[in-house]
Amino acid sequence: MAPRYCVKPYSIDAAEPGMEIGRMVLTQDDKVILSEGTILTESMLQGLRFWNINTVFIKEILSSTSKIDFSIPETAVQKKFYAEYETTVNVVKNSFSKIRFFKDVPLTDMQELANKSIEPLINSTGVINHLNMVRRQDDYTFHHSVNVAIISGLLGKWLGCTSSELKDLVLAGLLHDIGKTQIPLEILNKPGKLANDEMKVMQQHTTRGYKLLQEKPDLPAGVVHGILQHHERSDGSGYPLAVQGTQIHKYAKIIAVADIYDAMTSDRVYHRKSTPFAVVEMIVEEMFNKLDPEVVSVFLHNVRDYFIGNIVELSDGRQAEVIYLGQFMAARPIVLTEDKEYIDLERDKALSIVKVVSA
Numbered sequence: 001m002a003p004r005y006c007v008k009p010y011s012i013d014a015a016e017p018g019m020e021i022g023r024m025v026l027t028q029d030d031k032v033i034l035s036e037g038t039i040l041t042e043s044m045l046q047g048l049r050f051w052n053i054n055t056v057f058i059k060e061i062l063s064s065t066s067k068i069d070f071s072i073p074e075t076a077v078q079k080k081f082y083a084e085y086e087t088t089v090n091v092v093k094n095s096f097s098k099i100r101f102f103k104d105v106p107l108t109d110m111q112e113l114a115n116k117s118i119e120p121l122i123n124s125t126g127v128i129n130h131l132n133m134v135r136r137q138d139d140y141t142f143h144h145s146v147n148v149a150i151i152s153g154l155l156g157k158w159l160g161c162t163s164s165e166l167k168d169l170v171l172a173g174l175l176h177d178i179g180k181t182q183i184p185l186e187i188l189n190k191p192g193k194l195a196n197d198e199m200k201v202m203q204q205h206t207t208r209g210y211k212l213l214q215e216k217p218d219l220p221a222g223v224v225h226g227i228l229q230h231h232e233r234s235d236g237s238g239y240p241l242a243v244q245g246t247q248i249h250k251y252a253k254i255i256a257v258a259d260i261y262d263a264m265t266s267d268r269v270y271h272r273k274s275t276p277f278a279v280v281e282m283i284v285e286e287m288f289n290k291l292d293p294e295v296v297s298v299f300l301h302n303v304r305d306y307f308i309g310n311i312v313e314l315s316d317g318r319q320a321e322v323i324y325l326g327q328f329m330a331a332r333p334i335v336l337t338e339d340k341e342y343i344d345l346e347r348d349k350a351l352s353i354v355k356v357v358s359a
């Protein structure tokens with residue numbers, strides 16, 4: 001049987017003469033320095049250092065034909081998280097159904113839910129990964145409200161908010177779509193794209209939410225602004241008032257990022273869930289001028305750490321572990337496949353991540 005090969009990254013200091021180059025080496029401006037199959041010599045290594053190349057991919061014979069077993073049993077922390085998360089979502093479901101009928105938000109109950117049920121979930125180790133693994137095809141609005149509360153709270157922590165700001169932010173995240181309880185169910189639950197006039201009704205959820213909470217004298221103004229303005233965008237392209245930059249409250253800017261990330265990573269009736277890797281990249285490429293740059297930077301910087309170690313499925317069907325993320329290209333990390341090949345997806349554009357298997 002012919003030997004099987006894998007391609008493995010080596011730092012330039014660990015590479016030695018006699019090793020075989022497994023992947024073409026390019027300069028920053030894409031000039032080929034060494035082609036695949038070249039046997040390294042001492043002078044070539046000096047040349048690579050001259051070009052500031054820090055990593056080379058080396059071809060190695062696989063010592064064994066066995067595959068890596070990526071199956072990871074669910075941990076006690078995950079089980080606890082999922083159980084408490086489901087309980088919280090059910091409480092939200094019951095409360096929101098009552099709000100639809102009575103048109104009154106039980107503020108004390110909501111504050112208690114934010115403080116006693118959602119804050120512990122925010123502080124759970126690996127929270128972003130747990131959220132990515134939660135199945136949520138049904139009851140989207142209720143899952144989404146809890147997820148946005150959790151992600152907004154995390155973002156607030158990363159941004160250095162005070163504990164009283166965090167309480168307000170989590171409450172605002174939980175209630176950000178509360179106005180949807182006043183939108184007709186046939187529009188809210190319509191499968192497929194909304195028509196223009198239906199979209200206008202749907203967008204009223206921001207002002208409807210504001211109206212529901214207007215009468216609550218004890219509610220901090222920031223919470224109300226977070227709810228009213230979470231679809232406003234820094235470049236003035238948002239709604240309901242198309243305000244810009246500094247006119248948008250900090251809580252609304254934080255909720256906007258949490259809302260987009262959660263909506264894009266969720267399975268919906270009308271769109272397939274994107275991987276968190278692709279969503280993070282989309283936020284950088286397409287949304288940067290619409291969102292607050294500080295909030296986006298802090299989000300990306302922190303969320304990337306959760307992706308290392310995720311087990312993903314590649315477009316060729318193989319499973320792989322994410323082992324390194326480049327500075328910006330979160331969607332195309334370096335992965336180690338089940339058959340022990342290291343692949344830099346940034347260079348191997350024919351392959352992509354299609355889903356997260358476990359996180």
Ligand SMILES: [Fe+2]
Nearest residue numbers: 176177230231
């Ligand atoms: Fe919304």
